Amino acid sequence: MSRPVTRLIGQGVRYATKLRGGGSAFPGLVMEKLHPDFVSEELAKLPRGVVVVSGTNGKTTTTKMVVQLLESQGLKVFTNRTGSNFVRGVAAALLGEMNLRGKLDADIAVLELDEAHAVHFVKRVKPNYALLLNVLRDQLDRFGEIDTTRRMLSTVAAATTGTVILNREDPRIRRIANDVAADTNIEYFGLSEKLRAMFPSDDEMRSGVTASTEQLPDAKVALTGFTGTRSTFLIDGEEVTGDVNLYGVYNIFNAAAAMAMTLEVMGQDADRPALIAELAKIAPAFGRGETLNVDGQTLQLLLVKNPSGFRLSLSSASAEDYATMIAINDQYADGRDVSWLWDVDFHSLEDGGVDMVSGVRAYDMALRLEHDDVAVAHVEEDLETALKRFIKHSEGKSMRIFCTYTAMLALRKELAKITDVEEIS
Secondary structure (H helix, E strand, C coil), X not given: CCHHHHHHHHHHHHHHHHHCCCCCCHHHHHHHHHCCCHHHHHHXXXXXXXXXXXXXXXXXXXXXXXXXXXXXXXXXXXXXXXXXXXXXXXXXXXXXXXXXXXXXXXXXXXXXXXXXXXXXXXXXXXXXXXXXXXXXXXXXXXXCCHHHHHHHHHHHHHHCCCEEEEECCCHHHHHHHHHCCCCCEEEEXXXXXXXXXXXXXXXXXXXXXXXXXXXXXXXXXXXXXXXXCEEEEEXXXXXXXXXXXXXXXXXXXXXXXXXXXXXXXXXXXXXXXXXXXXXXXXXXXXXXXXXXXXXXXXXXXXXXXXXXXXXXXXXHCCCCCEEEEEECCCCCCCCCCCHHHHHCCCHHHCCCCECEXXXXXXXXXXXXXXXXXXXXXXXXXXXXXXXXXXXXXXXXXXXXXXXXXXXXXXXXXXXXXXXXXXXXX
């Protein structure tokens, strides 16, 4: 079977899958079987190469930021917008972006990749750039211990041919510099010293003690301060100020990472004023602080999947005048082992309580909240029923839902029946 025919079959499968509301990665699975080198062959045609973004927390939002910032610099960017970050997810995204003649209109690819699957990806495609964000305890039933995750990211770094950008504040990420090929450039993003306590590494978070600071390498972009959405960055020694209108203080730090990558790709052609101006225009990635309008009330979806992410999400949330729901599932994409919930401090919810707990592991979540003296008004395992009751009884308050990945997808599907929800195809 010729390659054009194989591609057309893949595009046909993708179209049929989309009509039936099926999984976004299934057409990519078909292409993996029919044409295993499809992804590597197509990405090799891009004039500016491939950027890989990986790490435990912040991949989806940081990838979205890099894409939008590069587009503000005049580049056409291909990306896996669904967040389906396996090789088959990239293949499915390629099928969706190509025209019927097999042409992909893009200068560069920016791809979010799961730590474990990034290892398989770089065996097929050598990235030109890699942006490695952090290493935190996450879904130990899938990835194993934290140093296993670090080794996965080291493999990505070792396969990168152009530049690897590392988070200098994370000691495990910083040490990946030792695994980078001799002819590959290394850059860093980071924080000013006064902000480091707000963004602890995994060891610091678990011990509660800020480690003594060793001499850190210079950062290409460093976050030096913020008040509300107004943020200050040090870029190659020059202080600049801009707005970051994204939920969560951690996304301001992610903005430093995204700017560092954008500046590296653009080099001398970088338009810094356009870069800073574009920061303010970036909206949340779906389910990552995404805000919807439900009958005149705001409802915010907040993805949580590990202790550090949940902790940072809670620390960014207002404790007042919010109706709160938590939805916990335990499917493969969420992590089957939900014992990580016991590493999250929920005392910030103590005053307002939680209005609804739902999902497959609703009673596990309710038990965890009880141990932190957080009152739970209702427990309902069925997400559809829980969502309706939560909205009905929110009494005009703004609403927020902390949810695991598959719970978030199910909730977005239900919310699409009553309000405008961005379609992710």
